[in-house]
Amino acid sequence: xxxxxxxxxxxxxxxxxxxxxxxxxxxxxxxxxxxxxxxxxxxxxxxxxxxxxxxxxxxxxxxxxxxxxxxxxxxxxxxxxxxxxxxxxxxxxxxxxxxxxxxxxxxxxxxxxxxxxxxxxxxxxxxxxxxxxxxxxxxxxxxxxxxxxxxxxxxxxxxxxxxxxxxxxxxxxxxxxxxxxxxxxxxxxxxxxxxxxxxxxxxxxxxxxxxxxxxxxxxxxxxxxxxxxxxxxxxxxxxxxxxxxxxxxxxxxxxxxxxxxxxxxxxxxxxxxxxxxxxxxxxxxxxxxxxxxxxxxxxxxxxxxxxxxxxxxxxxxxxxxxxxxxxxxxxxxxxxxxxxxxxxxxxxxxxxxxxxxxxxxxxxxxxxxxxxxxxxxxxxxxxxxxxxxxxxxxxxxxxxxxxxxxxxxxxxxxxxxxxxxxxxxxxxxxxxxxxxxxxxxxxx
Amino acid sequence: xxxxxxxxxxxxxxxxxxxxxxxxxxxxxxxxxxxxxxxxxxxxxxxxxxxxxxxxxxxxxxxxxxxxxxxxxxxxxxxxxxxxxxxxxxxxxxxxxxxxxxxxxxxxxxxxxxxxxxxxxxxxxxxxxxxxxxxxxxxxxxxxxxxxxxxxxxxxxxxxxxxxxxxxxxxxxxxxxxxxxxxxxxxxxxxxxxxxxxxxxxxxxxxxxxxxxxxxxxxxxxxxxxxxxxxxxxxxxxxxxxxxxxxxxxxxxxxxxxxxxxxxxxxxxxxxxxxxxxxxxxxxxxxxxxxxxxxxxxxxxxxxxxxxxxxxxxxxxxxxxxxxxxxxxxxxxxxxxxxxxxxxxxxxxxxxxxxxxxxxxxxxxxxxxxxxxxxxxxxxxxxxxxxxxxxxxxxxxxxxxxxxxxxxxxxxxxxxxxxxxxxxxxxxxxxxxxxxxxxxxxxxxxxxxxxxxxxxxxxxxxxxxxxxxxx
Ligand SMILES: Cc1cc2nc3c(=O)[nH]c(=O)nc-3n(C[C@H](O)[C@H](O)[C@H](O)COP(=O)(O)OP(=O)(O)OC[C@H]3O[C@@H](n4cnc5c(N)ncnc54)[C@H](O)[C@@H]3O)c2cc1C
Ligand code: SF4
Ligand code: SF4
Numbered sequence: 060x061x062x063x064x065x066x067x068x069x070x071x072x073x074x075x076x077x078x079x080x081x082x083x084x085x086x087x088x089x090x091x092x093x094x095x096x097x098x099x100x101x102x103x104x105x106x107x108x109x110x111x112x113x114x115x116x117x118x119x120x121x122x123x124x125x126x127x128x129x130x131x132x133x134x135x136x137x138x139x140x141x142x143x144x145x146x147x148x149x150x151x152x153x154x155x156x157x158x159x160x161x162x163x164x165x166x167x168x169x170x171x172x173x174x175x176x177x178x179x180x181x182x183x184x185x186x187x188x189x190x191x192x193x194x195x196x197x198x199x200x201x202x203x204x205x206x207x208x209x210x211x212x213x214x215x216x217x218x219x220x221x222x223x224x225x226x227x228x229x230x231x232x233x234x235x236x237x238x239x240x241x242x243x244x245x246x247x248x249x250x251x252x253x254x255x256x257x258x259x260x261x262x263x264x265x266x267x268x269x270x271x272x273x274x275x276x277x278x279x280x281x282x283x284x285x286x287x288x289x290x291x292x293x294x295x296x297x298x299x300x301x302x303x304x305x306x307x308x309x310x311x312x313x314x315x316x317x318x319x320x321x322x323x324x325x326x327x328x329x330x331x332x333x334x335x336x337x338x339x340x341x342x343x344x345x346x347x348x349x350x351x352x353x354x355x356x357x358x359x360x361x362x363x364x365x366x367x368x369x370x371x372x373x374x375x376x377x378x379x380x381x382x383x384x385x386x387x388x389x390x391x392x393x394x395x396x397x398x399x400x401x402x403x404x405x406x407x408x409x410x411x412x413x414x415x416x417x418x419x420x421x422x423x424x425x426x427x428x429x430x431x432x433x434x435x436x437x438x439x440x441x442x443x444x445x446x447x448x449x450x451x452x453x454x455x456x457x458x459x460x461x462x463x464x465x466x467x468x469x470x471x472x473x474x475x476x477x478x479x480x481x482x483x484x485x486x487x488x489x490x491x492x493x494x495x496x497x498x499x500x501x502x503x
Numbered sequence: 504x505x506x507x508x509x510x511x512x513x514x515x516x517x518x519x520x521x522x523x524x525x526x527x528x529x530x531x532x533x534x535x536x537x538x539x540x541x542x543x544x545x546x547x548x549x550x551x552x553x554x555x556x557x558x559x560x561x562x563x564x565x566x567x568x569x570x571x572x573x574x575x576x577x578x579x580x581x582x583x584x585x586x587x588x589x590x591x592x593x594x595x596x597x598x599x600x601x602x603x604x605x606x607x608x609x610x611x612x613x614x615x616x617x618x619x620x621x622x623x624x625x626x627x628x629x630x631x632x633x634x635x636x637x638x639x640x641x642x643x644x645x646x647x648x649x650x651x652x653x654x655x656x657x658x659x660x661x662x663x664x665x666x667x668x669x670x671x672x673x674x675x676x677x678x679x680x681x682x683x684x685x686x687x688x689x690x691x692x693x694x695x696x697x698x699x700x701x702x703x704x705x706x707x708x709x710x711x712x713x714x715x716x717x718x719x720x721x722x723x724x725x726x727x728x729x730x731x732x733x734x735x736x737x738x739x740x741x742x743x744x745x746x747x748x749x750x751x752x753x754x755x756x757x758x759x760x761x762x763x764x765x766x767x768x769x770x771x772x773x774x775x776x777x778x779x780x781x782x783x784x785x786x787x788x789x790x791x792x793x794x795x796x797x798x799x800x801x802x803x804x805x806x807x808x809x810x811x812x813x814x815x816x817x818x819x820x821x822x823x824x825x826x827x828x829x830x831x832x833x834x835x836x837x838x839x840x841x842x843x844x845x846x847x848x849x850x851x852x853x854x855x856x857x858x859x860x861x862x863x864x865x866x867x868x869x870x871x872x873x874x875x876x877x878x879x880x881x882x883x884x885x886x887x888x889x890x891x892x893x894x895x896x897x898x899x900x901x902x903x904x905x906x907x908x909x910x911x912x913x914x915x916x917x918x919x920x921x922x923x924x925x926x927x928x929x930x931x932x933x934x935x936x937x938x939x940x941x942x943x944x945x946x947x948x949x950x951x952x953x954x955x956x957x958x959x960x961x962x963x964x965x966x967x968x969x970x971x972x973x974x
Contacts (some may be wrong), residue, residue: 082838082889087536087831088577088641092617101595103531103576116530121543127527146767146831147840 068124071161072117077153081115084108084149090141095429095447096134104131107141107151114158132158134443136436137301138396138429143403152401153343156300163303230267230472237265238272239288246276246286253283253372257324259315259338259362261331262294264468271468274497275330275365281500282373284326289318295329297337297397300344312341313351316358326372327358330365330493332395332467335402338362364398365493366466370407377501380416388418390495391460393451393474394427395467408466408492415499421458425451432473448473452481463489505545509566513548513590516558521549521596532591535576535583536638537925538839539889544571544585551596553671553679553710560708561677563590569957572704574615574646577638579842580923582650582703586958592708594645600624601711608716609668609685614645614709631719633660636919637827645709651701653919655783655823658877659751660717662919664700669713672699672706675950685713698945703921704956706949720751720785724795725819726812728802729776733757733860736778737853739805740876743782744849746801748794752783753877754826757856760833760873760884767832768825776808780876781826783819829873830884837869837886839895843902845909846918849879858908859883866901868894880918906932927962 090107091097097106104113113131117124132155139152238260256279260272279286292315296308315338319327329335337344342359345351369376392412399405405427413420431437431447455463455477463478465471474489505524514522524546533543545568550556563570569589576583585591594615602611608630612621618639625632635654636642642652648670653662669683683689683696699706730736740753756764756779765772772779780802784794799810813819834840847855856872859881863870874881883905885898906916906929916922916929931939943961946953 079838083834085536085538085831085834085840086534086576087834088575088638089828089831091575092619092640103593104527109531112531112534113527116533121533121541122526122530125526127525131527146828147834148767 068128068161068165069117069120071164072114072124072158075157075161076114076118077150077157078118080150080154081111081118083147084111084115085147086112087147089146090144090151093140093144093428095136095138095140095431096443098428099443099446099450105134107145110135110158111149111151111154114154129162132162134440136396136429136431136433136447138433139400140396140427140429143400156303156305159301159303160305161303236269238269238276239290241269242273242276242288244288244290246280246288248283248285249280250283250374252285253374254285254325255323256284256286256326256328256368257319257322257361258286258288259292259295259327259329259331259334260288261329261334261468264331264334268468268471268491271330271491271493275328275493278365278369278376278493278497278500279328279373281502282369282376284368284373286328287322287324289322291321292318295334295337296344297333300337305344308337309344309348312337312344312355316341316351316354319358319361320354325361326368327362328365328368329362330466330491331469332364332398332402332404333469335362335364335404336397336400339402362402364402364404364407364466366408366411367402367404369496370410376411376414376496378415378496378499379501388462389421389458389460390418390462390464391421391423391455391458392426392464392492393423393430393455393470395465395470396427396429396433398466399427404466408464411496412464412492415496421460423458423460424454426454430470430473430477432467432469437473437476444473448477449481452477455487456481456483459483461487462495463487464492464495465489466492505568506566509562509568510546512562513546513559516555516562517548517550521551523547532573532576532593533584535573535581536579537581537584537923538841539895540581540584540924542584542586543588544591545588546590547593548590549593549596553597553673556592556597556673556708556710557677557679559590559592560673560675563954564676564952567952567954569954570708571956572645572649572708574643574649575617575638575641577642578646578650578921578923579844580650580703580917580921581925582921582923582956582959584924586924589954589957594643597710598643603628604685607685609713610716611669611711611713612644613711614643614648616644618642618644618647625716626719629719630716632666632714632716634663634666637830644712644714648700648709648712649702649704650921651919653875653878653880655752655754655826655875657875657880657919658753659749659785664697666715667696667700667712668715670696670699670709671711673708673710675707675952675954679710680707683713687715701921703923703959705946705960706955708955722788722791723751723783723785723816723819724791724812725752725781725783725822726795726799726810727822728780728782728799728807729773729809729811730778730780730806731776731808732806733777733856734853735805735807736780737856737876739780739802739807740852741850742801742805743798744877746797748784748797750782750794750798750877751785752781752823754781754874755779755852755856755876755881756781756826756829756873757871759836759869759871760829763832763835763871764825764829766835767828768821770821770825772825773809781822783823826873830882833871833884833886836871837888839887839889840884841887841898841902842882842884842920843905844880844882844917844920845905845914846878846880847909847912847914849877851912851914852876852879852881855879855881855909855912855914859905862901862904862908866897866904868898868901870901875918878918879914903929922960924959927958927960930960930962 103109116122296311300308339362342355345355431444437444528547529543533541571585571591573583597613598615599613633656636652784791872883
């Protein structure tokens with residue numbers, strides 16, 4: 060597709076937005092109760108129906124999209140809770156990506172630090188796994204060296220933004236060694252082999268949560284999968300696609316498809332809902348490029364979340380009867396929006412958690428509603444993100460759980476932050492489901 | 504554009520944050536659930552209490568600026584499209600439950616509360632508020648009252664009008680009026696409560712409502728009857744009533760509706776059936792069991808292919824939810840979905856369904872039909888494409904004929920969705936010229952300057968067509 064930069068945002072919107080999808084929205088409003096930003100504000104423009112009508116009005120020439128149009132689009136979490144709620148099957152996720160893509164080519168209004176963060180994150184870091192692990196060592200050094208204490212004491216971090224300083228408190232011990240450095244690229248199945256699973260290591264996951272990646276691989280092996288970890292894979296591109304950097308997202312997708320095809324895997328396993336959701340949509344991401352049709356469909360059809368593959372394809376795991384003596388452990392589960400709404404994987408995680416010995420699973424109110432993490436939303440929209448988090452924590456606290464289990468690194472960090480800020484931090488811990496399960500599996 | 508003095512006065516009443524006239528706010532209040540209609544207001548205002556509504560109304564009355572009250576904009580008759588500009592008043596902030604009176608079994612609420620939230624609250628107290636429009640997870644009680652909404656339980660329990668016993672409202676002049684109260688009996692003068700119910704925001708702004716609550720039924724059973732023969736299904740409906748059984752729910756879906764609903768809700772419905780009836784009975788266990796058994800017999804007598812009874816509450820709930828999503832699920836077929844609301848006496852259901860199919864074929868349009876068959880309230884729904892003007896024209900012709908057919912059978916042009924903008928040209932067909940004159944007279948007394956939801960209910964001109972008045 061030839062790409063001439065259009066003169067105005069309006070023209071770019073006309074070019075990019077799928078008009079068919081815009082007209083498919085019949086304005087019934089069924090999506091309103093599902094939308095966290097509408098729940099927080101009660102304002103129509105902050106609802107899926109409202110946002111779609113704004114896109115349509117811009118394309119129809121009823122209004123010229125200005126700064127507040129951009130704001131409205133940026134306020135959307137991209138959690139896509141509106142999609143399963145929509146009986147008319149409007150592909151909202153695609154619309155918001157197209158709108159943001161258009162905005163990205165025109166906007167001048169990022170605050171300096173937002174554009175700074177975006178530039179570092181999107182261009183300099185995520186595409187480069189090497190730099191990501193350097194970042195890992197940096198964080199590692201930062202924590203271990205005592206620099207962290209100094210920064211905290213002097214309050215230097217606060218100078219950036221209150222929110223970043225909150226985040227800084229809950230960052231885990233990042234690792235300088237990723238999963239391949241620690242486990243190699245091939246981990247054989249325990250017992251009889253069922254199939255070969257390709258591990259999608261993720262960029263953030265591999266740096267901040269290497270341990271979780273390792274446990275994910277070990278769970279797969281316990282459940283009967285040969286695991287390969289193609290070294291040439293890179294970032295999934297989700298943050299780029301959701302923020303309007305779609306060209307870069309496409310380049311990343313192609314590289315990942317190549318990597319896993321060469322590895323000859325039966326499944327591609329993700330343990331991060333946010334990554335998994337774009338991986339299953341690689342066929343859509345590349346739909347304008349016919350030469351990629353076959354391989355992107357091959358890829359998309361093989362993507363599984365770790366819980367789903369364990370439940371649907373794996374040999375049943377054997378869980379220890381109990382690890383605490385006495386009373387059972389209270390646990391609750393915060394859905395990853397993308398795992399739930401895009402990958403449709405809200406049941407397998409719950410099923411696995413209920414199989415663990417001696418736990419009481421307590422379903423929290425609105426578990427499926429976004430925690431406010433949403434990619435880098437909590438960095439770019441701190442006010443709304445915090446408001447959503449505060450309400451989320453009311454529901455979390457009401458469960459009085461000891462473990463708050465999640466399925467995505469962003470949610471995990473946000474939940475840690477939530478516990479730190481509004482939670483019962485002396486008695487509650489946020490954990491990734493792979494860690495929680497692996498620690499309770501009877502190893503063969 | 505709004506005069507800057509008016510703007511200032513409105514902002515002074517509600518505060519800066521709650522009066523908006525940026526383009527985004529105007530656009531997002533230019534439509535409702537009705538397809539193909541859009542008009543921009545000049546401002547959007549969010550009052551927090553009756554006093555603010557009254558103050559706002561006084562300003563608007565003084566400057567002769569129109570007002571459209573709006574709940575969640577889910578109505579399907581263009582009821583909240585601000586066709587003459589002016590201000591849209593969103594009632595969402597007025598969403599409190601003011602009083603639950605367990606001695607009198609009443610609830611007093613503000614109009615902006617979401618219907619489902621209210622119902623859940625009431626049910627947690629072990630009580631029952633039956634009106635349940637399919638839009639209840641979004642719609643407001645105020646919108647329900649203004650449209651006199653019905654729902655899946657209308658057959659046995661009646662509709663919104665049967666549960667509203669008192670109202671507080673703000674008149675066009677800004678004065679506050681109260682009607683009714685926590686009274687089960689009240690014949691003091693004309694029944695202004697009932698007059699306001701279904702008045703579609705054209706007579707006053709409702710600011711508070713007292714609702715009647717009842718004890719919930721003890722026991723419930725849900726069943727499905729499936730037919731290869733459409734006429735058999737429709738006849739079953741008349742026959743159940745004829746047998747003096749009034750089910751709590753008696754819903755009808757034709758084949759295209761079954762297909763899309765199943766596609767959306769993944770229920771495993773049989774896709775080769777011409778029609779399905781969804782039937783629910785509630786009450787004492789003994790009566791329910793007896794009724795369900797008799798209903799099953801009737802279904803079989805009318806050659807139902809299969810009759811199945813939901814094995815548990817969960818299954819029953821899934822079926823009801825699926826039926827509630829029928830309308831929007833139909834939107835998967837074509838870009839534009841136009842749902843109508845023709846209603847006939849219950850004994851005429853079968854004839855009406857056949858008539859709809861005949862008319863659809865004649866005009867070469869796709870019309871799927873579902874609805875509250877037990878009430879005689881059908882929703883023939885055209886799936887079409889607004890961009891194809893020629894086809895839209897044929898859809899309009901088909902609907903005109905459908906309304907005419909309904910009235911010919913002693914029916915009406917709308918059973919629950921209201922007149923609003925889209926049915927206005929047909930109102931005279933139903934109520935006659937004397938009826939229109941009387942209604943206009945009433946409107947004149949309430950709203951002499953035509954400020955409240957102007958352009959709705961009364962069309963500039965009625966469609967020319969000779970129709971016999973049959974009430
Ligand atoms: C998917 C879907 C399913 C539906 N199912 C049903 C159904 O089963 N049964 C049914 O009857 N309807 C149904 N409807 C129609 C619609 O939901 C109802 O008419 C509902 O009552 C409208 O409520 P609302 O809060 O959205 O009101 P709105 O659409 O905002 O307003 C409706 C009318 O009420 C007026 N109004 C609103 N608030 C006030 C107030 N406080 N004072 C005075 N006037 C006011 C408005 O001016 C307008 O004329 C359905 C609609 C959709 C989209
Ligand atoms: S539920 Fe779907 S069709 Fe209805 S308003 Fe929302 S996006 Fe539009
Ligand atoms: S993606 Fe989430 S935040 Fe955005 S409109 Fe949909 S439900 Fe609302």
